[in-house]
Amino acid sequence: MNFSSTLSLFKNRQHLIFISAALLCLAPFMSSPMALVLGFTLASLGWVPSQWDLSAFTKKLLSYSIIGLGFGINLDAAIEASSNNLGLIIGSIIFTLLLGWILTKALKFDPTTGHLIASGTAICGGSAIAAVAPAINARSDQTATALACVFVLNSVALFLFPALGQLLNMSQYEFGVWSAIAIHDTSSVVGAASAYGDEALKTATTIKLARALWIIPIALISAMLFGGNKRKMSIPYFIGFYCLAIATAYVLPQFQGVYDTLFMMSKRTLVLCLFLIGAGITVQKMRASGPKPLLLGVMLWAAIASSSLGYILYFQ
Numbered sequence: 001m002n003f004s005s006t007l008s009l010f011k012n013r014q015h016l017i018f019i020s021a022a023l024l025c026l027a028p029f030m031s032s033p034m035a036l037v038l039g040f041t042l043a044s045l046g047w048v049p050s051q052w053d054l055s056a057f058t059k060k061l062l063s064y065s066i067i068g069l070g071f072g073i074n075l076d077a078a079i080e081a082s083s084n085n086l087g088l089i090i091g092s093i094i095f096t097l098l099l100g101w102i103l104t105k106a107l108k109f110d111p112t113t114g115h116l117i118a119s120g121t122a123i124c125g126g127s128a129i130a131a132v133a134p135a136i137n138a139r140s141d142q143t144a145t146a147l148a149c150v151f152v153l154n155s156v157a158l159f160l161f162p163a164l165g166q167l168l169n170m171s172q173y174e175f176g177v178w179s180a181i182a183i184h185d186t187s188s189v190v191g192a193a194s195a196y197g198d199e200a201l202k203t204a205t206t207i208k209l210a211r212a213l214w215i216i217p218i219a220l221i222s223a224m225l226f227g228g229n230k231r232k233m234s235i236p237y238f239i240g241f242y243c244l245a246i247a248t249a250y251v252l253p254q255f256q257g258v259y260d261t262l263f264m265m266s267k268r269t270l271v272l273c274l275f276l277i278g279a280g281i282t283v284q285k286m287r288a289s290g291p292k293p294l295l296l297g298v299m300l301w302a303a304i305a306s307s308s309l310g311y312i313l314y315f316q
Contacts, residue, residue: 025275032191032274039278058276063238068266070245071259082210096122116146121300124212125150125184135219136226149297154188161192176203182305
């Protein structure tokens with residue numbers, strides 16, 4: 001067997017293993033943390049097909065999955081959860097961005113990368129970074145560093161938060177609010193909340209997407225502060241379709257059986273999304289960013305997680 005045939009055989013096996021693992025993530029027994037670890041393992045072993053654009057596919061699948069979740073959200077409950085936590089949402093965003101600016105100065109860290117990490121922590125992880133980066137003319141390496149930092153912390157949150165919630169005996173509602181405020185990416189918020197329970201999932205998704213709406217004003221303000229181009233910002237349009245799904249389920253309740261099916265299917269595809277996200281994380285990527293970005297990310301994350309937890313448990 002020549003080298004070309006050997007390489008072709010390896011690629012075929014690689015594809016088969018990866019596709020089989022992806023299909024396994026749709027099984028009912030697969031949890032979000034398990035899917036993330038499985039994807040990370042395949043990436044570390046070099047079994048992720050390099051010629052496939054997994055990032056673009058994951059982004060689309062995540063958007064569709066979140067829209068599907070909207071069919072399982074009660075409109076009255078969504079309005080109540082968002083309005084009751086509006087102060088916490090706005091306060092946490094302002095607090096995180098200001099603290100990010102202070103810590104970036106203190107660490108003598110690159111201000112552009114520091115702002116991207118702070119924006120991702122303040123709003124919704126990778127989506128916020130992707131929206132703010134072009135608005136402030138961030139370089140690709142600065143964007144990649146911020147994304148790598150957020151992805152690592154998201155992975156930790158997926159395991160850590162449900163365990164802490166159980167340890168603190170948090171209610172479904174309390175955990176949903178906390179995960180929506182303290183976890184970066186929507187995918188990890190949904191993954192952690194779904195591991196805690198359906199009510200936590202619905203609360204977390206609603207509040208997280210209400211928080212994600214702040215991408216637009218933050219990107220505009222960032223463009224003005226950094227002298228960037230506000231026309232280059234990326235707007236997450238799936239949030240609008242998510243709201244439309246909630247409204248549809250409210251106006252046409254006679255199709256509740258269909259909505260329940262869509263909601264359950266979306267929960268499974270979200271597990272697949274976590275697998276694909278894990279497949280994009282490698283030890284090499286984590287090492288390449290160096291200690292300062294991760295240090296900044298951990299400090300911001302610890303500050304917003306602890307302060308929001310204290311507020312939810314003692315003042316809400």
